[in-house]
Amino acid sequence: MSTDSQELDAVRAGSLSEAKGPPKGAGPLQRREARLAYAMLAPTFLIVCLIVLLPLVANFWISVKPVQLGDLRPPETTVSERVRANAVQAGDTFEIRYTIRNSSPRMALSDVSFSDAVPADDVRLAIQDDRCTLGEGVLSCVLGDLEPSARERISIEATAERDIEDVEALLEGSDPNATGSGGNVLTDFSFTFDNFRRVFDATEFWNVMWVSLAYTVFGTAGALILGLFAALLLNEAFKGRAFLRGLFLFPYVAPVIAVAYTWVTLLDPNSGTLNAILLQMRAIETPINFLGQRYAEFSLLGVPISFPVALTTVIAFEAWRYFPLSFLFILARMQSIGTDMYEAAEMDGASPFQQFRFLSLPQLAAILAILFLLRFIWTFNKFDDIFLLTGGAAGTRTLTVNVYEQAIGLSNIGAGAAVAVVVFAVLLTFALIFFKFSPKEEG
Amino acid sequence: MSALRTGAIIALLSGLSWGALGMIIIGVTFSLVSGEAAIPPVGRAIIAALVGAAVCLATPQSFGERRRLGYSAAAILGVMLILTLGRPFGLPLSAAPLLQFIALILFVLLVAWANVQVLTGVPVGAMLRYPFEAALIRILKGVGLILFTVFVFLPFYVMVMTSFKSQAALLANPLDFSIDLGQGASSLFRSYIDLFRDFNFATYILNSAIVSICTVALTLLVAIPGAYAVARLRFPARDLFAQSVLLIYMVPAIVLVLPLYAVFSQIELRNTLTGLLIVYPATTIPVALYMLQGYFRGLPAEMEEAGLMDGLSRTGVIWKITLPLSLPALASVALYVFMIAWNEFLFAFMFLDDPAIFTLPRGVASLNSSELPRELMMAGAVIATVPIMLIFLWLERFMVQGLAAGAVKG
Incomplete structure (x- = not known):
């Protein structure tokens, strides 16, 4: 009786507690839905982790490691075999020399050994070197550790058992098998702060930083202002508007490499069209090297000014290539502003400029702000454009180009990763500032 | 300020901007098309345009547009010919006479027409603020449209035309983009023929197409279920996930490229198209997921x-209901992803060493050498640009939607 009533109580208690309110925690249906959602998101999650988050972390790791471009190829043991004899007669002795080398100039090899087939019927080996042993027709030698770029020689005296025409071909015909495990510089535990020291010590670091900022700020602002103007031009319907809207998107849709090289061709000081036009119009006397000249010196009202030519050109390219995006957004926003507001303003006698200043601009402020933030970050991240236009020369080296320059140009992957860490840190700072000052309710 | 608000000021500005702009644009175009070294007399063109504007302003409004246009055009033509002593483009009239005649007529008509458009309804004397600003805006819009069109169009024009010229001809006269059609197709398309015959460009196109299409397929395959889950299903941390997706595509490619380069080198994925097909979808999936989930929510x-009530499974619902309804969004996303993959340069440049597997951007990059003539590089650029442009023009509606939805990336 007692057990039954206890069970009953328990059941009652359970149903009572359920009746008290909605169930807490997830029900089975909800859990199943969540499980399904996780399953559907798993591929995305996996790929993003592997290709985005993991490299991001790995970048920090590499930035504190002494990795050169050449280290990416793992160290190998190479063995070469030399026989200094041609035709031998039975009973002749000659020397077989093996040279064992560590291919890496920087990584040591351990457990180095090799083995080589020897035709035991034709030659007899006299082994003096205690690192080597002779098994069934196979010579094997164990060398242990091999320092970076180290070379070891092993010579073995051989005696011919019969007459051999070409002993060299006979013996060298079989390639020795080499083994040896090198540490992997990416996974070992050698650390260094040299990369960061290098990056920050370089006198040009702050220069690069300023160039990045100027490029980002003016490139973003330029693209935004051009986009605003283009949207204003195409806001009202007229014949050919659809065509022009398509045309205005061209710079963004075309591959960056095509348009960048076109600009290089267009701006070339010797055969470029723009210089030719300016010369022809008598606007300039000597061709301007738009992408190769760091500064143009001139004086304005007695004040000497050095104008950064190449940087300005690169910024102009940025504005040219990315104004279509702001144009598209701003135009869409303009088209969605109701006309009644403008009708009311017309009735009140507001002039066109007043209508723009006091009606359109406030309506566009939000989209302009969002565009500025997003484009700011993306412009800061940009690498291709400057790399293809100038390669970072003539005072246009931004942080992102510096990543490439250090890692590939100077073959120092570690230093490149250190610059990439700086890029990431600056980006994070921007993001934090933006989130702090952005309105909370925006989606 | 209001003392300056007169029709005369408008006429002055109109003549000034149209005279200068008209002469520069038409003079340079004449040079480019004819190959003659014209020296556009901008100052004298401005004077002619000012006279035209004055005539237009002085002609009574009641005369009607055509008559005002005629008077104004006659004045501009006369002043132009007198001031330049019969050399309207700084060349004797015998140089490319037909083209020069067309250019002159175009210049006169353009300036006269623009003046009439701006000055219709504008009095000589004081003006109210509204019509004054409206006239000013007419000038600004006209000038802006022309400048923008030239600014956007000129590089593409140079790209196509350079690919038809030879380096020697361009060095001799960089302004000469005249095409000699008498030389025959094989000579005209010499650079293109070279690229396909000697530089494997057919393979590059194929590689680019394979990589781009596979990227689109992989991206959609992964992003559709993900987007559906974020849009429709309830699970803990859903909002966090949706937002962090946005953050992911703020990560710069240049930060990812070194670790991927290092690791892919060691596992021998670097110099392969498979390597690209792992990286490209990873960079596009977050954007695609974000775009699609927005659409699914709607x-x-x-x-x-x-x-579901009628017995379909979730997969069935997605396949039979959600996806057919979202075809336009899928098209937009697919085109946008295709464009990113087709145009991608950094990873292709860093990863690919073997010319047999170059994508188009990598192939064009390999043409950038001082030993190869410029026109080859430009022909390569044209080959890389034309397919994506055709797709863009063909499916512009979807493409624009895709750009608008994903354009925060770039």
């Missing part, structure tokens, strides 16, 4: 619930 949930 679809009515009731239809899907009805489907």
Whole structure:
């Protein structure tokens, strides 16, 4: 009786507690839905982790490691075999020399050994070197550790058992098998702060930083202002508007490499069209090297000014290539502003400029702000454009180009990763500032 | 300020900007098309345009547009010919006479027409603020449209035309983009023929197409279920996930490229198209997921619930209800992803060493050498640009939607 009533109580208690309110925690249906959602998101999650988050972390790791471009190829043991004899007669002795080398100039090899087939019927080996042993027709030698770029020689005296025409071909015909495990510089535990020291010590670091900022700020602002103007031009319907809207998107849709090289061709000081036009119009006397000249010196009202030519050109390219995006957004926003507001303003006698200043601009402020933030970050991240236009020369080296320059140009992957860490840190700072000052309710 | 608000000021500005702009644009175009070294007399063109504007302003409005246009055009033509002593483009009239005649007529008509358009309804004397600003805006819009069109168009024009010229001809006269059609197709398309015959460009196109199409397929395959889960299903941390997706595509490619380069080198994925096909979808999936989930959210949930009630599984619902309803969004996303993959340069440049597997951007990059003539590089650029442009023009509606939805990336 007692057990039954206890069970009953328990059941009652359970149903009572359920009746008290909605169930807490997830029900089975909800859990199943969540499980399904996780399953559907798993591929995305996996790929993003592997290709985005993991490299991001790995970048920090590499930035504190002494990795050169050449280290990416793992160290190998190479063995070469030399026989200094041609035709031998039975009973002749000659020397077989093996040279064992560590291919890496920087990584040591351990457990180095090799083995080589020897035709035991034709030659007899006299082994003096205690690192080597002779098994069934196979010579094997164990060398242990091999320092970076180290070379070891092993010579073995051989005696011919019969007459051999070409002993060299006979013996060298079989390639020795080499083994040896090198540490992997990416996974070992050698650390260094040299990369960061290098990056920050370089006198040009702050220069690069300023160039990045100027490029980002003016490139973003330029693209935004051009986009605003283009949207204003195409806001009202007229014949050919659809065509022009398509045309205005061209710079963004075309591959960056095509348009960048076109600009290089267009701006070339010797055969470029723009210089030719300016010369022809008598606007300039000597061709301007738009992408190769760091500064143009001139004086304005007695004040000497050095104008950064190449940087300005690169910024102009940025504005040219990315104004279509702001144009598209701003135009869409303009088209969605109701006309009644403008009708009311017309009735009140507001002039066109007043209508723009006091009606359109406030309506566009939000989209302009969002565009500025997003484009700011993306412009800061940009690498291709400057790399293809100038390669970072003539005072246009931004942080992102510096990543490439250090890692590939100077073959120092570690230093490149250190610059990439700086890029990431600056980006994070921007993001934090933006989130702090952005309105909370925006989606 | 209001003392300056007169029709005369408008006429002055109109003449000034149209005279200068008209002469520069038409003079340079004449040079480019004819190959003659014209020296556009901008100053004298401005004077002629000012006279035209004055005539237009002085002609009574009641005369009608055509008559005012005629008077104004006659004045401009006369002043132009007198001031330049019969050399309207700084060349004797015998140089490319037909083209020069067309250019002169175009210049006169353009300036006269623009003046009439701006000055219709504008009095000589004081003006009210509204019509004054409206006239000013007419000038600004006209000038802006022309400048923008030239600014956007000129590089593409140079790209195509350079690919038809030879380096020697361009060095001799960089302004000469005249095409000699008498030389025959094989000579005209010499650079293109070279690229396909000696530089494997057919393979590059194929590689680019394979990589881009596979990237689109992989991206959609992964992003569709992900986007559906974020849009429709309830699970803990859903909002966190949706937002962090946005953050992911703020990560710069240049930060990812070194670790991927290092690791892919060691596992021998670097110099392969497979390597690219791992990286490209990873960079596009977050954007695609974000774009798609926005669209899925906008679809009515009731239809899907009805489907579930009628016994469809989730997969069935997605396949039979959600996806057919989102075809336009899928098209936009697919085109946008295709464009990113087709145009991608950094990873292709860093990863690919073997010319047999170059994508188009990598192939064009390999043409950038001082030993190869410029026109080859430009022909390569044209080959890389034309397919994506054709797709863009053909499916512009979807493409524009895709750009607008994903354009925060770039």
